[in-house]
Amino acid sequence: MPLRVEPAVKPLVCLLGGTGFVGGHLAALLSAHGYRVRIPTRRAQRHRELRVLPGIELVDADVHDTAALRALLHGCAVAVNLVAVLNEGHAGGFEDVHVKLPRNLVKLCGEGGVGRLLHMSALNADAARGPSRYLKTKGEGEDLVHRAEDLQVTSFRPSVIFGPDDHFFNRFACLLRMPAPVFPLACPSARFAPVFVGDVAQAMLAALEDPRTIGQRYDLCGPHAYTLKELVEYTARVLRLRRRVMGLSPALSRLQAAVMGHLPGKAFTHDNYLSLQVDSVCDGGFPAIFGITPAALETVVPVYLSHRDQRGRYDEYRQRARHHY
Numbered sequence: 001m002p003l004r005v006e007p008a009v010k011p012l013v014c015l016l017g018g019t020g021f022v023g024g025h026l027a028a029l030l031s032a033h034g035y036r037v038r039i040p041t042r043r044a045q046r047h048r049e050l051r052v053l054p055g056i057e058l059v060d061a062d063v064h065d066t067a068a069l070r071a072l073l074h075g076c077a078v079a080v081n082l083v084a085v086l087n088e089g090h091a092g093g094f095e096d097v098h099v100k101l102p103r104n105l106v107k108l109c110g111e112g113g114v115g116r117l118l119h120m121s122a123l124n125a126d127a128a129r130g131p132s133r134y135l136k137t138k139g140e141g142e143d144l145v146h147r148a149e150d151l152q153v154t155s156f157r158p159s160v161i162f163g164p165d166d167h168f169f170n171r172f173a174c175l176l177r178m179p180a181p182v183f184p185l186a187c188p189s190a191r192f193a194p195v196f197v198g199d200v201a202q203a204m205l206a207a208l209e210d211p212r213t214i215g216q217r218y219d220l221c222g223p224h225a226y227t228l229k230e231l232v233e234y235t236a237r238v239l240r241l242r243r244r245v246m247g248l249s250p251a252l253s254r255l256q257a258a259v260m261g262h263l264p265g266k267a268f269t270h271d272n273y274l275s276l277q278v279d280s281v282c283d284g285g286f287p288a289i290f291g292i293t294p295a296a297l298e299t300v301v302p303v304y305l306s307h308r309d310q311r312g313r314y315d316e317y318r319q320r321a322r323h324h325y
């Protein structure tokens with residue numbers, strides 16, 4: 001096997017969305033592999049834990065501001081874009097976050113000599129056929145970054161991602177802890193192949209270091225597919241809660257979305273309902289090029305979900321994950 005020669009100084013990476021769920025894991029991984037990483041955030045004081053990682057520079061900046069984004073990219077060889085919203089709100093609409101930002105990013109990468117982009121899309125993102133505005137705009141953003149000239153782009157299209165701090169199992173855990181014997185669940189038959197955040201981050205790192213991935217789009221799924229009802233029932237079992245998960249009909253699912261979409265926090269909206277009309281599962285296995293055997297959720301989820309002292313377990317998990325990286 002040929003020896004891989006690591007460059008002495010790794011390039012500076014601008015990691016947009018580096019304070020988020022996936023971003024935190026990718027930042028830790030890049031840091032552990034000797035990369036210098038610049039992470040913009042609108043709320044630096046909330047993410048002080050990132051500053052302790054070697055090589056991480058946390059910058060107070062809004063990536064939607066062109067001048068700020070230009071300054072952020074200065075001196076970087078690589079940009080990674082993880083910024084997205086599941087629902088439209090005061091922080092930005094789908095079009096602004098999923099289309100305008102990537103368009104601006106590509107333009108500024110060209111002007112600033114940034115030659116490599118890793119772009120996070122989503123499984124089923126499709127500008128023409130996406131069933132929801134989320135998936136349509138994610139597809140539009142993905143297509144436009146791949147059309148960019150003089151930019152080496154790789155994009156990633158994961159199913160739902162799990163891991164400490166995830167937005168899926170933690171959210172259902174929170175809802176299931178509410179004392180009610182019956183849990184009404186919209187779209188119970190929607191299917192997912194949840195993929196571990198550590199595997200997603202490893203794939204992104206591998207892509208960064210492997211020129212064969214340039215120009216490619218990778219669907220990322222875990223090893224097994226489940227219905228939403230199975231995943232929520234599993235969450236209840238891990239939490240040792242006796243809840244009857246009651247699947248709602250399509251009409252009642254839409255009604256739940258209509259009601260919850262108007263409540264603060266928008267836990268479930270009509271657009272979310274539309275996204276769930278297409279199964280979030282992959283045709284093949286995890287892309288062979290990354291050499292990763294994806295983790296089964298059963299080996300990871302109980303570690304961070306089943307303990308009351310979530311923060312403590314989370315920190316312990318992160319330590320172990322960093323050690324592993």
Ligand SMILES: NC(=O)c1ccc[n+]([C@@H]2O[C@H](COP(=O)([O-])OP(=O)(O)OC[C@H]3O[C@@H](n4cnc5c(N)ncnc54)[C@H](OP(=O)(O)O)[C@@H]3O)[C@@H](O)[C@H]2O)c1
Pocket residue numbers: 016017018019020021022023040041042043063081082083084085091092097120121122123158159160161162167168
């Ligand atoms: N999580 C999943 O299950 C999943 C599944 C499929 C695809 N994805 C994709 O993976 C990527 C990362 O997802 P994630 O779950 O890690 O996201 P997340 O936790 O919600 O993080 C979002 C990040 O974007 C930044 N951001 C900048 N401008 C924003 C704006 N206007 N509105 C909201 N956030 C803004 C936030 O930074 P500050 O708040 O610090 O400024 C934060 O770092 C996204 O592209 C998402 O579509 C995720």
